Amino acid sequence: MNSRGKYKTKQYDELLKYVRSIPGTHFTVGDIHNHMKEQGKSIGATTLYRHLDRMVDEGLVSKFNIDPRTPACYEYTGNEDNTGEEACYHMKCEVCGKLIHLHCEMIPELGEHLFQHHGFKIDPLRTVFYGICEDCREEE
Amino acid sequence: MNSRGKYKTKQYDELLKYVRSIPGTHFTVGDIHNHMKEQGKSIGATTLYRHLDRMVDEGLVSKFNIDPRTPACYEYTGNEDNTGEEACYHMKCEVCGKLIHLHCEMIPELGEHLFQHHGFKIDPLRTVFYGICEDCREEE
């Protein structure tokens, strides 16, 4: 029995091992499904959805619902020991579809301001900034 | 022929008239569909999707894809004359689901910073800040 308070299974181990090996990478359920199949370790899509959802609840993985009609995007964000490490925001390019990590000292300030003046506690893991990225702007 | 360069129809007129009458209100295609039916002026859902999508392109209406599996949220944001009026950001409460308008002097600064230092041109109409609102925090 692991920290999840549930059974420890082969599928869960394989999934965790894999996502831990690609920190900072964005992936969908389909991506994982294909990867596992190629490795000869197929895991059903249903199982992947269930595990990933639970990992999101535990703060191990972040989930980004970029658009309807396209698969949800996940990312291993670690923090398995609840060390409260720095949260990472994302920027999504509306043109090329890229999901970009945003490391910026101004964001914590914004979070503090929203909290103090607007009573709103922002969630870094779910908030995504939409816009147009540098590459796409230059191409116009 | 109106400014859209296309035909002017009864359905379009009714839709525009209604959304203009509820500025700042969030609504879904289903909401409009029901409202029109109750008024005895039914408009097909397909037509609503098509008109609203076009209005989004024209900047008349904003669209928020809050989550998959829930209907998209629209809002009349005016600016019919392209006067470039102030854009409005939104905060979405993850607990109660409320979509809240955010008027904050810090946001334009953030936009400028992202543009200057990260090459990213943020889109106010699609960017939504996720988190927990004041009311829900107090209830805990």
Place this chain on the structure above:
DNA sequence: TTGCGTGCAAAGGTTTTGCATGGCA
């Protein structure tokens, strides 16, 4: 008369649920 607008029905595609089976403890 031309061609866009309309809306029903059906498709499309992701995610969830039902349920029987299998595996962990």
Place this chain on the structure above:
DNA sequence: TGCCATGCAAAACCTTTGCACGCAA
């Protein structure tokens, strides 16, 4: 032995597309 986990199949659901008909200009 008792439950949880698994995964196939089917459901659920919003949104888009096909297509025939209607209506604006």
